[in-house]
Amino acid sequence: MSSSSIPRTTDEAKELLRSLLDRLQDAETRLTITEQRLDSFFNWREETDDRIGDLKRENDELRQRLTALEARVNVVEGGKSTKDGKIRQIVAKAENLRKKDQGAVVLTARDIVGATGVSRRYAYDLIDDLPEKHHWVITRTEARDRQFGNVEIDANKQTKAIVVDCEALHSDPEAVNKFTTTREGEDQ
Incomplete structure (x- = not known):
């Protein structure tokens, strides 16, 4: 029986219903997998955003420490590095x-x-x-x-x-x- 034809018997209707249920089950499975992948992606994205924020703060702290160290070296060298x-x-x-x-x-x-x-x-x-x-x-x-x-x-x-x-x-x-x-x- 083709999917475009109308079932004429009860058996054909049952077969069409089973086929539609199988296709629906496959679509639900794919949708569940896609949802899981999207959840994983958004979790990864959130963790990445958090890590980027941490790295920016760490970079700022390191730059401040470098500036302070350069100032101390400049004092020790008596300005010879300028x-x-x-x-x-x-x-x-x-x-x-x-x-x-x-x-x-x-x-x-x-x-x-x-x-x-x-x-x-x-x-x-x-x-x-x-x-x-x-x-x-x-x-x-x-x-x-x-x-x-x-x-x-x-x-x-x-x-x-x-x-x-x-x-x-x-x-x-x-x-x-x-x-x-x-x-x-x-x-x-």
Whole structure:
């Protein structure tokens, strides 16, 4: 008997009813399985949302701890990890290399790496940036045009370098306070 035909006998009607009950039973089973899967999915989703919230809170806590630790390291290092701290170290290196009759000191990337502990690449970045930001740090080319006693300033040298004009540095009160004055607990 086809499903589109109308049963003509009681047996055909019983057979159609059994077939419909079997199909209904299969649909109920599939619906139950789908409900269980949906429940599992929503439970997983809720647990995942809770875990994401926990991870966000943990991340915030770790960031706060990192910030506090960085602040403590900065205090211990006397600010040497900041850019101003690096400049202070460069100025200290220039002061240490300066001879009595020199108005300026040439510092190469190697000198800057040695004084600050930065990478060579960062030392070159400082060589490029500092003359633009501080009037008492100049390029070799600029220094060649000035008189600095017996300082050898060869603008044609291939080695990148800066020239710290110590006289200009010491004539700038703000720079003296910021870059030459030792802070409490700081070694220069």
